[in-house]
Amino acid sequence: RxxxxxxxxxxxxxxxxxxxxxxxxxxxxxxxxxxxxxxxxxxxxxxxxxxxxxxxxxxxxxxxxxxxxxxxxxxxxxxxxxxxxxxxxxxxxxxxxxxxxxxxxxxxxxxxxxxxxxxxxxxxxxxxxxxxxxxxxxxxxxxxxxxxxxxxxxxxxxxxxxxAGRMLLALKPLETPRVLLHGHCHQKAFDALRPVEQVLRWIPDLEVRTIETSCCGMAGSFGYEREHYETSMQMAELALLPAVRQAKAGDLVVADGTSCRHQIHDGAQRMASHVARVLERALV
Known part of the structure; x- marks a missing residue:
């Protein structure tokens, strides 16, 4: 039902x-x-x-x-x-x-x-x-x-x-060797993707690879709408989805945007994580 x-x-x-x-x-x-x-x-x-x-x-x-x-x-x-x-x-x-x-x-x-x-x-x-x-x-x-x-x-x-020297976060290595990072459009527009790269690199022995992408294609409700679905997927296939599909089984995919995570799930059948969850896993 x-x-x-x-x-x-x-x-x-x-x-x-x-x-x-x-x-x-x-x-x-x-x-x-x-x-x-x-x-x-x-x-x-x-x-x-x-x-x-x-x-x-x-x-x-x-x-x-x-x-x-x-x-x-x-x-x-x-x-x-x-x-x-x-x-x-x-x-x-x-x-x-x-x-x-x-x-x-x-x-x-x-x-x-x-x-x-x-x-x-x-x-x-x-x-x-x-x-x-x-x-x-x-x-x-x-x-x-x-x-x-x-x-x-x-x-x-x-x-x-x-x-500023106001905090020190104790982190341990993860079982995964690499993270693939996709930036949300607003992060890119405000030059706010570099901080995501920085905090991920605080985790010892973790390779961080930023996928060079434009918009994931979801754009809020746009990619959900029937008349925009094909356009949405064409945008995702330009770079994001091929890169995610080529990721190794042990790689983590990180995307802070809700829409981006849904697009990755629907288009590549991979679960992407918010960076907060990755840092939580690395807490000592």
Whole structure:
């Protein structure tokens, strides 16, 4: 019955039947609570919709790594409200007023942390980097600029803190000798892929190979839509999918973007990991 229901849903929503539907896997923020106050160093982990409901293991891994690095971790849970959202999905559908409303709600919740010097760290590039780009265009002035300045991707935060001498992450070698890294389009646009390469190279004896790619072809919901499926796959076949298929069985494939991981799964039948999960595996 489930395959029949899946096909029915895809047809009704105009989705390509070749696509695997995302799987819901709980609600991370519903049970998450701040780390014990054993450190004066604080960080807020902004868990986006995708990692909250569909891949909470990424959020758990990031939390564990940050705690191992000596930080007290807070979360973007809004009491008595649904989880905070960057609003990018509204923008993608042209619903600008709703996107601005989500930005305002997010600003109101995060500014008290920003004002006391807490960094806002995100896992999903398209989500976190919305706070450094689109939020500045909504007319929220200095508040938006303050949030943008405090917002960092997970890897950017780790590199900044290590370079400043504020943390040292103890890591051990992995059983795999090589990682293949695919960069999300927003990471490339903001020159934020190099920090991913850096943190992976902190793991002893690990070879890091960055796949030279353009967009993976998924582009949010674009690659899911029936009329765009072929174009989406043609983009992925330019470089990404052939490189993943040629990977050895023991190689890890790393991609921070939710859409990118789904494209790799659908097109090459390989599971890609967020870098937070790789670092978690290497913790001493």
């Amino acid at each position: 489930l395959p029949l229901l899946s096909r029915w849903l895809k047809r009704g929503l105009g989705l390509a039947e070749q696509r695997a539907l995302p799987r819901f896997d709980g609600d991370f923020l519903a049970t998450a609570s701040a780390s014990p106050a054993t450190s004066t160093r604080e960080v807020l982990l902004f868990v986006d919709t995708f990692n909250n409901y569909m891949e909470p293991e990424n959020a758990r891994a990031a939390c564990r790594v940050l705690e191992a690095a000596g930080y007290r971790v807070h979360f973007n849970r809004a009491p008595q409200e649904r989880p905070l959202c960057c609003g990018r999905t509204y923008l993608a559908a042209g619903q600008v007023d709703k996107a601005k409303a989500e930005a305002r709600r997010t600003l109101d919740h995060l500014l008290p942390f920003v004002e006391r010097g807490v960094s806002i760290v995100g896992l999903e590039p398209s989500c976190l980097l919305t706070m450094r780009d689109e939020f500045l265009r909504y007319g929220y002035g200095e508040e938006a600029r303050a949030l943008a300045k405090a917002s960092l991707l997970f890897e950017e935060f780790l590199v900044r803190e290590r370079d």
